[in-house]
Amino acid sequence: MNIGKRLWAIAEGYIPPSSPEDTYELKSHEAACILNASKFEAHIQITIFYADREPVGPYRVTVPPKRTCHLRFNDLDDPEKIPVNTPYSSVFESDVPVVVQHTRLDSRQAALALITTIAYADD
Amino acid sequence: MNIGKRLWAIAEGYIPPSSPEDTYELKSHEAACILNASKFEAHIQITIFYADREPVGPYRVTVPPKRTCHLRFNDLDDPEKIPVNTPYSSVFESDVPVVVQHTRLDSRQAALALITTIAYADD
């Protein structure tokens, strides 16, 4: 099955700075859900863009064939952590077609907020 | 009326594990809203992709001509139920053009959260 694109961008990016809720599921986080429906490993390079300094990356993620990866930006730490409470954007370059969707769970407040959107795919 | 595509993907997928609210409308659920605006029956095969095991499917759904189907992933059970609290992705293959939109209602907490996005359409 051959579905997706090799180049994706998420222009919105923001990890909420605190979270009264401390379970893994309900902790504030920002995620890129990556579907690799192909029969090949997807080697993905992620670059993070900031408002006032040079881009950071590549962060490297491998998604096995026929697998999904719900990647939390909070968990990226090589080459460095993404700071909380800081606007950023991200670009994904994959060697096989993948599908990328952006999701944030914001639990700064007792009542959580959720957002999602398909990312921007380019050729 | 001929609108839509035959191949769609939703990279995000997650059925919240519990729901204090137990009415049908407010129970936590994840849905794919499928519009078949054509004059032909749409026969749709859905494949579910996981992070750490083989894809499961096809799940088969038929949408009559000129009808919409707001399909809850919670309700799929053949070949098997989709487990709650587990990241997944989904791919839709239809024999006629359809339009697919992804929606989740999360009522784990007293104040519900909602997300939606157009799915990813491919050629």
Place this chain on the structure above:
Amino acid sequence: MNIGKRLWAIAEGYIPPSSPEDTYELKSHEAACILNASKFEAHIQITIFYADREPVGPYRVTVPPKRTCHLRFNDLDDPEKIPVNTPYSSVFESDVPVVVQHTRLDSRQAALALITTIAYADD
């Protein structure tokens, strides 16, 4: 300025059935935000698709040149009202290019929920 498409679909559709909040701004509603950036009047025909009965329409909306229209589905009443608590989809056919975005405000509960997505554009 020539931006947009003539054919759009929103596969998700649902008007929440009640609303403790009764101001116009915070009343539960579902909207299609339509931008007509062209210098011509946009004559739009909307068809509503249901799960278990024939489509209803056309509903006719005119958006003046260089104007936006945040249309509430709740307000449509010719040829008939859209019932609340009922899944539907919508298709928009315009004679000039427009841009359509889907938004719902759900105030069934005290804490409102919001969703939005770009609609599906076809050629």
Place this chain on the structure above:
Amino acid sequence: MNIGKRLWAIAEGYIPPSSPEDTYELKSHEAACILNASKFEAHIQITIFYADREPVGPYRVTVPPKRTCHLRFNDLDDPEKIPVNTPYSSVFESDVPVVVQHTRLDSRQAALALITTIAYADD
């Protein structure tokens, strides 16, 4: 890196009229997140469309090379402020490819609501 388009539209637009929460992060706001992944400055002209009066603009924004800009519509004031509690749409014209995503934080109520979607890209 060459990703994005030069022409974008956000059909939805609405700045909530009040905000009990008064920190910068949690104040009600509407944003366009703009990624310029290119090596050139992006000069962007924004036009605001209303329901019942002539469009206003251009608002001019410059995004440096390899930078993101999370622009709050609330902050635009030249040629004029965008009124709160008023439906609008926006069009973005850039001289280099950019990616635009729409986000709103609505904190009219104690429990905030969030929405996001990729904007509409045109050629």
